[in-house]
Amino acid sequence: MAQATTAPxxxxxxxxxxxxxxxxxxxxxxxxxxxxxxxxxxxxTSIFMAVxxxxxxxxxxxxxxFPGIEVPGFxxxxxxxxxxxxxxxxxxxxxxxxxxxxxxxxxxxLIPLMIGAxxxxxxxxxxxxxxxxxxxxxxxLASLFVQGGGFGGAWTSYPPLSANPEYNLTGLGAxxxxxxxxxxxxxxxxxxxxxxxxxxxxxxxxxxxxxxPVTVWMIVIASILFMLSVGPLIAGAIMxxxxxxxxxxxxxxxxxxxxxxxxxxxxFFGHPEVYVVLLPAIGFVIDIIATFARKxxxxxxxxxxxxxxxxxxxxxVWAHHQFIAGIDPRMANVFTVTTLLIxxxxxxxxxxxxxxxxxxxxxxxxxxxxxxxxxATFLIGGVTGIFLGASGSDIYLHDTYFVLAHFHxxxxxxxxxxxxxxxxxWFPKMFGTMLDETLGKIHFWGTVIPFQxxxxxxxxxxxxxQHRRIYNFQNFPELASMQPLRVTATLAxxxxxxxxxxxxxxxxxxxxxxxxxxxxxxxxxxLEWTTPSPPPHGNWPPDQMPKVYRGPYxxxxxxxxxxxxxxxxPS
Amino acid sequence: MEHALESTVxxxxxxxxxxxxxxxxVLGMILFIFTEAMLFAGFISAFVIVxxxxxxxxxxxxxxxxxxxxxxxxxxxxxxxxxxxLGFAQFAFRRSARQAVLPFAVSIFLGLFxxxxxxxxxxxxxxxxxxxxxxxxxxxxxxxxxxxxxxxxGALAALVWAWFRLRDDDLGQSAxxxxxxxxxxxxxxxxxxxxxxYLA
Numbered sequence: 001m002a003q004a005t006t007a008p009x010x011x012x013x014x015x016x017x018x019x020x021x022x023x024x025x026x027x028x029x030x031x032x033x034x035x036x037x038x039x040x041x042x043x044x045t046s047i048f049m050a051v052x053x054x055x056x057x058x059x060x061x062x063x064x065x066f067p068g069i070e071v072p073g074f075x076x077x078x079x080x081x082x083x084x085x086x087x088x089x090x091x092x093x094x095x096x097x098x099x100x101x102x103x104x105x106x107x108x109x110l111i112p113l114m115i116g117a118x119x120x121x122x123x124x125x126x127x128x129x130x131x132x133x134x135x136x137x138x139x140x141l142a143s144l145f146v147q148g149g150g151f152g153g154a155w156t157s158y159p160p161l162s163a164n165p166e167y168n169l170t171g172l173g174a175x176x177x178x179x180x181x182x183x184x185x186x187x188x189x190x191x192x193x194x195x196x197x198x199x200x201x202x203x204x205x206x207x208x209x210x211x212x213p214v215t216v217w218m219i220v221i222a223s224i225l226f227m228l229s230v231g232p233l234i235a236g237a238i239m240x241x242x243x244x245x246x247x248x249x250x251x252x253x254x255x256x257x258x259x260x261x262x263x264x265x266x267x268f269f270g271h272p273e274v275y276v277v278l279l280p281a282i283g284f285v286i287d288i289i290a291t292f293a294r295k296x297x298x299x300x301x302x303x304x305x306x307x308x309x310x311x312x313x314x315x316x317v318w319a320h321h322q323f324i325a326g327i328d329p330r331m332a333n334v335f336t337v338t339t340l341l342i343x344x345x346x347x348x349x350x351x352x353x354x355x356x357x358x359x360x361x362x363x364x365x366x367x368x369x370x371x372x373x374x375x376a377t378f379l380i381g382g383v384t385g386i387f388l389g390a391s392g393s394d395i396y397l398h399d400t401y402f403v404l405a406h407f408h409x410x411x412x413x414x415x416x417x418x419x420x421x422x423x424x425x426w427f428p429k430m431f432g433t434m435l436d437e438t439l440g441k442i443h444f445w446g447t448v449i450p451f452q453x454x455x456x457x458x459x460x461x462x463x464x465x466q467h468r469r470i471y472n473f474q475n476f477p478e479l480a481s482m483q484p485l486r487v488t489a490t491l492a493x494x495x496x497x498x499x500x501x502x503x504x505x506x507x508x509x510x511x512x513x514x515x516x517x518x519x520x521x522x523x524x525x526x527l528e529w530t531t532p533s534p535p536p537h538g539n540w541p542p543d544q545m546p547k548v549y550r551g552p553y554x555x556x557x558x559x560x561x562x563x564x565x566x567x568x569x570p571s
Numbered sequence: 572m573e574h575a576l577e578s579t580v581x582x583x584x585x586x587x588x589x590x591x592x593x594x595x596x597v598l599g600m601i602l603f604i605f606t607e608a609m610l611f612a613g614f615i616s617a618f619v620i621v622x623x624x625x626x627x628x629x630x631x632x633x634x635x636x637x638x639x640x641x642x643x644x645x646x647x648x649x650x651x652x653x654x655x656x657l658g659f660a661q662f663a664f665r666r667s668a669r670q671a672v673l674p675f676a677v678s679i680f681l682g683l684f685x686x687x688x689x690x691x692x693x694x695x696x697x698x699x700x701x702x703x704x705x706x707x708x709x710x711x712x713x714x715x716x717x718x719x720x721x722x723x724x725g726a727l728a729a730l731v732w733a734w735f736r737l738r739d740d741d742l743g744q745s746a747x748x749x750x751x752x753x754x755x756x757x758x759x760x761x762x763x764x765x766x767x768x769y770l771a
Contacts (some may be wrong), residue, residue: 059619120598121595122595122599152686165625189603189606192602193599193602193603194599196598196602197595197598197599197602200591200592200593200598201591201592201593201595201598203589205581205586205587205588205589206586206587207586207589226608227602227605227606227609228605228609229609230606230609231606231607231608231609231610231611231612231613232608232609232610232612232616233613234612234613235610235611235613235614235617236613236617238714238718239617241713242703242710246703246704246709247703247708248703248704248707248714249704249706249709249710250617250621250707250711250714255706255707256621256624256625256626256632256706256707257621257707258620258621258624261617261620261621265617268613298618341757391753547585547586548586549583550583571582
């Protein structure tokens with residue numbers, strides 16, 4: 001193909017310091033070790049996977065609202081397909097959208113730029129990380145088309161259903177699903193090591209611990225949390241894979257195994273995982289809010305300590321997912337207390353944000369709108385979590401749509417709202433052009449308003465006793481009468497999906513735009529805004545590597561001409 | 572009010588390049604080892620839970636062979652000595668790379684002996700009817716010891732790579748420490764596994 005003409009060579013992204021400019025298309029995109037290139041690849045992959053996951057939601061929501069119809073663009077949904085769709089929707093949205101977008105894409109892009117480094121410390125491991133991730137993404141998509149169809153045992157994959165092909169009827173799909181998830185963890189493990197070492201060893205001269213932007217703190221704390229929690233899950237996944245393929249009996253009670261064991265291993269990872277994706281999103285939101293409130297961040301140190309406290313506490317809450325799995329009621333009491341305790345640091349983070357806003361001169365740009373809506377939406381998610389963390393009410397609400405609405409009210413702000421906040425804020429730096437503000441605001445309202453119409457009805461359905469993972473509610477007379485709520489949710493979802501076209505149109509326009517973005521369009525302080533947009537190879541010209549003179553949030557300092565004070569500006 | 576705001580911005584000396592707490596490779600390896608330790612913690616806790624629920628508290632379960640505790644004690648000693656010798660190699664390396672070549676090779680040899688001995692032991696146990704499918708006892712044995720063996724082989728490959736670099740006097744201090752840390756992880760993990768799987 002026309003490789004030579006399609007590959008722009010004015011700015012080589014390869015990590016070759018000898019000025020080797022004529023590398024081919026394949027080498028440039030598949031072997032580049034530049035952190036910005038890898039970040040973009042993670043970003044595009046996760047956006048693609050988000051579209052796939054969103055369309056899956058469309059198909060099964062149509063089946064729920066209008067049971068038995070031919071879903072436009074898909075056709076009839078069989079019960080097996082329905083199960084495969086909900087399972088893979090959940091898996092994809094968490095492991096192939098939230099994690100790569102929030103941690104891998106923005107972590108790769110922002111960590112070196114925000115701490116004034118020319119690249120990650122292990123660029124080749126970084127490249128390997130993306131390649132493994134890409135293989136895992138291809139595998140999960142391929143698993144939908146193998147014999148028997150995709151895995152349908154829910155994203156939590158509880159044995160014995162998931163362990164035995166005779167029960168789940170998707171032997172191959174289940175194994176490929178598991179291998180894909182395990183590979184994805186390996187990819188993030190490599191990425192996480194890179195992030196932590198880079199932050200510890202490659203900071204710009206003068207950057208002390210409390211000069212590190214909050215986003216970087218949060219991504220790195222999340223990486224540590226991920227690395228400490230993922231080991232037991234990988235152990236459990238290997239055992240599950242052995243059960244599926246080698247006919248061992250780790251989770252088979254008839255052969256001396258224990259199915260609850262998987263639940264412990266899964267949720268020991270699974271609950272910290274919530275904070276693994278939450279912390280980076282909170283980091284973006286805090287950075288954006290400080291910039292657009294034009295005010296010094298309230299309680300910087302408190303916030304870093306709070307994030308660490310959240311991370312530590314999150315290791316002691318996992319069994320709240322198992323209140324009805326037959327665990328000892330005394331243990332349920334302990335886990336209720338720890339679970340409710342974790343709302344204290346999270347509330348603290350939200351108060352820090354509100355206190356930062358107080359008295360600021362707020363600018364309602366698109367990224368700011370996303371950031372503010374994160375706070376409002378996540379608050380609903382957090383408050384509804386109290387009912388699920390308390391074992392008494394959870395026994396009634398467990399596995400109903402209340403749970404489902406609750407975690408969508410947390411994951412949607414984290415992955416989608418947080419993702420769009422970061423995307424609209426750092427887009428000029430990443431791609432060198434500005435997004436359109438009007439289209440951005442139309443897209444914002446068109447996403448956030450339908451979202452409430454999807455999930456508030458689902459809270460009501462859950463309180464009405466509607467169980468998750470049921471293919472057709474018309475078979476249950478006492479649930480059938482709530483059909484209008486299901487229809488409302490589905491119609492709102494369709495509206496929300498249609499408004500995403502505005503985003504893609506905006507993106508397309510801006511990527512083709514000739515108008516260059518300025519170096520610092522938002523007048524922010526952090527280091528990534530002190531290099532051209534997009535940053536050159538090596539991030540700064542070699543003789544202009546930044547030095548740091550102050551913290552990242554010195555906005556509106558009295559007696560200065562400008563209301564911002566970049567970190568690298570000598571006083 | 573104004574005073575309070577101004578006092579937050581302190582004058583600082585001209586920024587200088589910070590010192591690295593640990594070299595990149597060593598720090599990366601330490602983080603990796605933490606994750607690996609959690610992986611084995613997962614295996615061990617799963618094993619302990621399943622064992623505690625064994626039917627009739629019979630462990631090993633009825634009809635399953637006893638593990639070769641005595642032979643493995645010898646093998647454990649070989650592995651520990653291997654780690655010790657690698658420590659000597661590190662001390663010698665600080666004086667000159669030449670002096671480290673021999674102890675390094677001895678350490679690799681002892682590591683290979685350990686892995687080979689394990690292989691012989693597995694062959695015997697398989698012959699006695701202990702397999703992945705025969706019981707959770709067998710499944711956990713091969714899972715945990717096998718996971719350790721894979722790490723041992725990986726670490727030995729790294730050691731062999733480092734030995735060739737060492738022989739050509741091309742091995743840096745931090746690369747040496749990095750592979751040494753990984754081998755120490757394998758060496759020090761083993762007594763814990765021996766205690767939990769073979770003895771307890």
